Amino acid sequence: KAGVTQTPRYLIKTRGQQVTLSCSPISGHRSVSWYQQTPGQGLQFLFEYFSETQRNKGNFPGRFSGRQFSNSRSEMNVSTLELGDSALYLCASARWGGAEGETQYFGPGTRLLVL
Amino acid sequence: SQQGEEDPQALSIQEGENATMNCSYKTSINNLQWYRQNSGRGLVHLILIRSNEREKHSGRLRVTLDTSKKSSSLLITASRAADTASYFCATALWGTGNQFYFGTGTSLTVIP
Numbered sequence: 001k002a003g004v005t006q007t008p009r010y011l012i013k014t015r016g017q018q019v020t021l022s023c024s025p026i027s028g029h030r031s032v033s034w035y036q037q038t039p040g041q042g043l044q045f046l047f048e049y050f051s052e053t054q055r056n057k058g059n060f061p062g063r064f065s066g067r068q069f070s071n072s073r074s075e076m077n078v079s080t081l082e083l084g085d086s087a088l089y090l091c092a093s094a095r096w097g098g099a100e101g102e103t104q105y106f107g108p109g110t111r112l113l114v115l
Numbered sequence: 116s117q118q119g120e121e122d123p124q125a126l127s128i129q130e131g132e133n134a135t136m137n138c139s140y141k142t143s144i145n146n147l148q149w150y151r152q153n154s155g156r157g158l159v160h161l162i163l164i165r166s167n168e169r170e171k172h173s174g175r176l177r178v179t180l181d182t183s184k185k186s187s188s189l190l191i192t193a194s195r196a197a198d199t200a201s202y203f204c205a206t207a208l209w210g211t212g213n214q215f216y217f218g219t220g221t222s223l224t225v226i227p
Contacts, residue, residue, distance in 0.1 A: 004157075033214070033215070035215075035217075042217060042218075042219050042220065043203065043217035043220075044217075045214050045215060045216070048214060056214045058214070088155060090157060090158065092158075092215075102207075103148065103160050103163055104160070104215065105160065106150075106157040106158040106159070106160075107157050108156055108157040109155075109156065109157050111155065
């Protein structure tokens with residue numbers, strides 16, 4: 001069974017631009033979560049989608065948004081990029097996501113560099 | 116804010132030795148999971164221990180959980196160079212669905 005895939009793997013943008021990252025979960029998984037990883041803040045939860053609905057949201061500004069499609073694929077968008085948005089963005093999928101703490105399976109990440 | 120903290124932040128050992136890393140967390144949890152991350156890549160799930168369990172084994176891994184002390188430890192026995200990675204504990208809090216809180220991570224280096 002194929003794992004979680006993320007595209008693109010690397011991205012360079014300039015301040016003020018916007019970016020869209022994509023995540024395809026493991027087949028049959030309906031929960032998709034997004035995390036931001038930086039050296040200073042570590043791994044931080046952005047949001048979780050389940051059945052095309054945002055179910056949980058972390059403490060990030062409104063510039064960070066996402067959506068999930070009927071096939072469970074998810075996209076994350078960051079508008080008006082700031083230098084501090086440079087990070088590794090990780091997507092994780094889980095079968096149901098309803099059982100608290102269900103194991104999540106992570107993709108390889110998208111490394112975003114904002115210049 | 117971080118839910119958990121790993122200790123030590125960095126650990127360097129010789130191949131064949133055991134590696135122990137600890138995780139402390141702040142609030143009541145449903146379960147605790149350990150993940151491994153090779154440099155700048157995705158996280159790989161290692162093991163899950165539920166709040167009503169005290170110890171769990173998986174191959175060369177042994178995890179313990181002490182809910183009274185809000186702490187967990189991960190022991191890797193007979194370490195190999197391939198175990199070089201960062202290790203994170205992750206907790207899911209009651210009532211927060213599938214939102215994981217990760218610790219700060221322990222960077223393990225196994226010297227051949």
